[in-house]
Amino acid sequence: MSVDASVARLPSLAPTSVRSGGEPARVEAVQDFSLFVRENESGQAEMAFAIEGIDCAACIDEIEDAVEALPGIAQARLNYTSHRLTVAWKKDASAEPGAILRALAGAGYKAYPFEADRAEEMDRTTARHLLRCLGVAGFAMMNIMLLSVSVWSGNVTDITPETRDLFHWLSALIALPAAAYAGQPFFQSAIRALKARSLNMDVPITLGVMLALGVSVFETLNHAEHAYFDSAVMLLFFLLTGRYLDHAMRRRTRAEASNLAALKATSASRLAPDGSLVTVPAAAITPGDMVLVRAGERVPVDGVVVSGTASVDESLITGETLPRALAAGAPIHAGSLVHDGVLHVRTTAAGEDTFIEEIERLLDKAATARGSYVRLADRAARLYAPMVHATALLSLVGWLVAGASVHQAVLIAVAVLIITCPCALALAVPAVQVVAAGTLMRAGVLLNSGDVFERLALVDTVAFDKTGTLTVPEMMLDNARSVDPDLIDIAARLAAGSTHPLARAIAVARPGAVPPEELSEIAGAGVEGELHGIPVRLGSPDFCGCMDLAEAAAAPDASLVAVRAGERRAVLVIRQSLRPDARAVIDQLRRWGKDVIILSGDRPAAVARVAGELGVEDWRGHAMPADKIAVLEQFGAQGRRVLMVGDGVNDAPSLAAASVSISPITAADITRAHADAVFLGERLAPVAAMIAVSARARALMQQNLIIAVVYNLIAVPLAIGGYVTPLVAALAMSGSSVIVTLNALRARSCRVSTADSREAPSP
Amino acid sequence: MNVLIYLLPMALGLGLLGLLAFTWSLRSGQYEDMEGAAVRVLSDDDLDRRVERNMKDMAPR
Numbered sequence: 001m002s003v004d005a006s007v008a009r010l011p012s013l014a015p016t017s018v019r020s021g022g023e024p025a026r027v028e029a030v031q032d033f034s035l036f037v038r039e040n041e042s043g044q045a046e047m048a049f050a051i052e053g054i055d056c057a058a059c060i061d062e063i064e065d066a067v068e069a070l071p072g073i074a075q076a077r078l079n080y081t082s083h084r085l086t087v088a089w090k091k092d093a094s095a096e097p098g099a100i101l102r103a104l105a106g107a108g109y110k111a112y113p114f115e116a117d118r119a120e121e122m123d124r125t126t127a128r129h130l131l132r133c134l135g136v137a138g139f140a141m142m143n144i145m146l147l148s149v150s151v152w153s154g155n156v157t158d159i160t161p162e163t164r165d166l167f168h169w170l171s172a173l174i175a176l177p178a179a180a181y182a183g184q185p186f187f188q189s190a191i192r193a194l195k196a197r198s199l200n201m202d203v204p205i206t207l208g209v210m211l212a213l214g215v216s217v218f219e220t221l222n223h224a225e226h227a228y229f230d231s232a233v234m235l236l237f238f239l240l241t242g243r244y245l246d247h248a249m250r251r252r253t254r255a256e257a258s259n260l261a262a263l264k265a266t267s268a269s270r271l272a273p274d275g276s277l278v279t280v281p282a283a284a285i286t287p288g289d290m291v292l293v294r295a296g297e298r299v300p301v302d303g304v305v306v307s308g309t310a311s312v313d314e315s316l317i318t319g320e321t322l323p324r325a326l327a328a329g330a331p332i333h334a335g336s337l338v339h340d341g342v343l344h345v346r347t348t349a350a351g352e353d354t355f356i357e358e359i360e361r362l363l364d365k366a367a368t369a370r371g372s373y374v375r376l377a378d379r380a381a382r383l384y385a386p387m388v389h390a391t392a393l394l395s396l397v398g399w400l401v402a403g404a405s406v407h408q409a410v411l412i413a414v415a416v417l418i419i420t421c422p423c424a425l426a427l428a429v430p431a432v433q434v435v436a437a438g439t440l441m442r443a444g445v446l447l448n449s450g451d452v453f454e455r456l457a458l459v460d461t462v463a464f465d466k467t468g469t470l471t472v473p474e475m476m477l478d479n480a481r482s483v484d485p486d487l488i489d490i491a492a493r494l495a496a497g498s499t500h501p502l503a504r505a506i507a508v509a510r511p512g513a514v515p516p517e518e519l520s521e522i523a524g525a526g527v528e529g530e531l532h533g534i535p536v537r538l539g540s541p542d543f544c545g546c547m548d549l550a551e552a553a554a555a556p557d558a559s560l561v562a563v564r565a566g567e568r569r570a571v572l573v574i575r576q577s578l579r580p581d582a583r584a585v586i587d588q589l590r591r592w593g594k595d596v597i598i599l600s601g602d603r604p605a606a607v608a609r610v611a612g613e614l615g616v617e618d619w620r621g622h623a624m625p626a627d628k629i630a631v632l633e634q635f636g637a638q639g640r641r642v643l644m645v646g647d648g649v650n651d652a653p654s655l656a657a658a659s660v661s662i663s664p665i666t667a668a669d670i671t672r673a674h675a676d677a678v679f680l681g682e683r684l685a686p687v688a689a690m691i692a693v694s695a696r697a698r699a700l701m702q703q704n705l706i707i708a709v710v711y712n713l714i715a716v717p718l719a720i721g722g723y724v725t726p727l728v729a730a731l732a733m734s735g736s737s738v739i740v741t742l743n744a745l746r747a748r749s750c751r752v753s754t755a756d757s758r759e760a761p762s763p
Numbered sequence: 764m765n766v767l768i769y770l771l772p773m774a775l776g777l778g779l780l781g782l783l784a785f786t787w788s789l790r791s792g793q794y795e796d797m798e799g800a801a802v803r804v805l806s807d808d809d810l811d812r813r814v815e816r817n818m819k820d821m822a823p824r
Contacts, residue, residue, distance in 0.1 A: 057802030057803070057805055057806065058806075060799065060802065060803060060806065061806050078799065079795060079796040079799060080796055080798045080799030080802060080803075081795075081796045081797055081798045081799055082796070128789060131789055131794060132786060132789060135782060135785040135786060135789065136782065139778055139779070139781060139782040139785075142778060143774070143775060143778040146774060146778075163767070166767075170771065170775075174775075
């Protein structure tokens with residue numbers, strides 16, 4: 001069947017519910033979400049949704065009640081932490097995700113079908129395993145401590161050797177299996193490292209725990225006064241706490257990231273060979289499928305236009321702000337916004353394959369070019385492990401040379417190993433990361449990677465993309481002040497009846513504008529109607545007879561729409577306006593001594609205007625993705641560390657090449673995937689907040705590492721001197737860990753905002 | 764010191780009980796939604812039809 005035939009048959013075939021009110025021309029197609037429905041343990045159909053707009057505890061009840069009121073629902077359970085709703089249908093009922101989306105929309109929440117990916121599922125399993133290990137270590141630690149305290153107090157009073165042996169054996173009975181179980185994460189990682197012929201932090205940990213336990217058993221056999229079972233288990237407990245925190249933070253950022261993916265996931269209108277139209281998630285589209293894209297929609301896939309003409313806004317892909325006309329045979333990319341007309345697109349690449357070849361090639365290059373950053377904790381570990389082993393060995397040899405017995409020397413060497421085991425070191429970085437990530441989340445920043453704080457704190461240059469980053473991605477009416485308000489009212493009423501993106505920019509200027517009853521849309525020109533008995537028009541300047549006015553108002557980065565009511569007429573200038581606090585944030589960055597530059601793919605004239613308005617002297621226009629990378633590489637060669645902030649597909653390679661990168665939530669999928677962090681909202685303030693919090697976080701991490709070093713400077717000489725009894729070891733380990741954790745909590749009180757305090761708080 | 768004969772098993776037994784309680788709470792998913800648990804306790808419309816579900820899901824008895 002030819003495509004044209006299917007177009008002709010479309011209105012009659014599309015399984016339909018014509019929306020009452022609004023535009024009668026738009027037909028809602030059948031929605032097919034079967035891709036997301038799965039079966040749960042009890043055999044019920046189950047599906048997950050990411051929910052937007054949850055901000056209070058009452059939302060839980062509202063959402064669950066709204067869904068459970070529907071027929072056929074067995075259970076709806078909202079996870080308040082991850083903002084996800086899991087719905088299970090009764091066995092005899094058929095799963096209808098569409099009904100749930102509608103019910104939630106009725107309750108005022110936007111919901112998006114959501115599919116947990118495999119990485120997240122694995123994370124969940126690991127987190128549970130770590131938590132179980134932590135529980136076992138905690139149980140063992142408490143019970144052994146109960147026995148140890150008895151021994152310690154007995155040693156200075158009147159405990160009999162028999163009772164002490166009993167207590168030590170009981171401790172061994174608890175400690176050995178507990179360590180075997182709870183130590184798994186470290187043992188496995190140490191073995192992996194040794195197999196790869198390298199050392200990591202887990203090697204000294206494993207060695208320390210094993211030796212401590214071995215020596216303790218040996219001592220117990222010889223009826224000695226001291227055994228180190230408590231130290232070994234306590235060590236595991238603190239280390240597991242650090243590891244769990246680290247993991248929990250990465251898991252949380254990943255959960256946020258996949259929520260974002262769900263929120264952003266587009267649906268596509270698939271055209272079946274028989275001409276029927278089905279709305280499916282974009283992920284269900286495969287290459288070769290025909291997709292219909294209407295005015296005002298974003299193209300969900302990469303493809304080739306088969307029929308139809310349209311002007312298309314590709315600013316998300318190239319940074320170019322003026323629309324481009326497309327006809328049959330032209331390639332089209334995911335993320336393009338169709339201004340007017342209807343396109344039939346044959347998919348060439350779908351889902352995660354939606355790449356532009358050039359971008360893909362540059363991304364590969366950028367990933368290898370990115371300077372490899374060694375995390376603070378890793379750097380500390382690389383220094384630490386050999387030092388610990390050397391110190392232990394030296395004290396063993398030293399005491400033997402000094403004439404101590406082998407037994408005594410081994411005991412001291414083990415004490416050194418135990419006391420130097422990096423409890424505080426293991427907590428120093430993750431504890432700060434968790435607290436700082438929480439602070440940022442409240443400021444509207446979601447992190448993609450854990451070590452972003454350390455890298456961000458070192459940044460000295462900030463490179464901004466223009467379109468969609470310094471400017472808000474939506475078009476806005478720019479000259480509202482200089483136009484007769486009455487004409488804007490009329491324009492807004494006419495615009496409310498059109499789907500053209502420029503019309504939407506006008507309609508939002510007067511929320512609640514009602515389109516006139518008589519309204520006809522003239523393709524490629526505008527809309528026409530009658531208001532209060534006067535003929536009114538909205539559309540291209542030519543259509544409204546405003547060419548003279550348009551020539552006067554012409555600007556390189558603006559789209560012009562004319563409005564005419566009788567003899568009165570005006571030209572409306574529509575452009576992407578600057579984010580409201582862009583100037584304030586950039587001034588703030590400069591006060592902090594950062595260089596600010598603008599790298600844009602848009603025409604130089606358009607970039608110059610924005611740069612002038614922001615007072616940025618260093619800017620490049622018409623920068624291709626390769627040019628942007630070249631600039632970043634040049635900075636890299638000068639030893640500068642660059643933070644790149646961008647949103648377009650054309651920014652993705654430079655985001656990957658910069659030493660740190662941030663993108664707004666509205667960015668293209670591939671761009672967000674390569675950003676280290678994503679910020680929400682219309683303001684630029686989160687970028688400044690990130691830099692402030694990161695500087696603070698890095699300072700705290702360094703403080704914590706210093707605390708750990710100071711602790712070692714005090715404890716190691718004691719251990720070498722042979723003064724470390726199990727009691728001293730226990731006090732030292734828990735003391736340093738608590739200090740480090742408390743210090744990390746200070747990242748919570750970091751003052752975040754720059755411009756926020758002056759503005760009204762966001763809802 | 765004969766008191767140890769029942770005191771020690773009792774102490775260890777209690778500890779073990781705590782561990783079992785923890786693993787049970789872990790397995791029943793109580794650590795999946797920490798913030799939700801904190802605010803759900805405030806909602807009071809769970810007295811009728813939700814009693815059964817809540818007992819299964821979250822309330823430790």
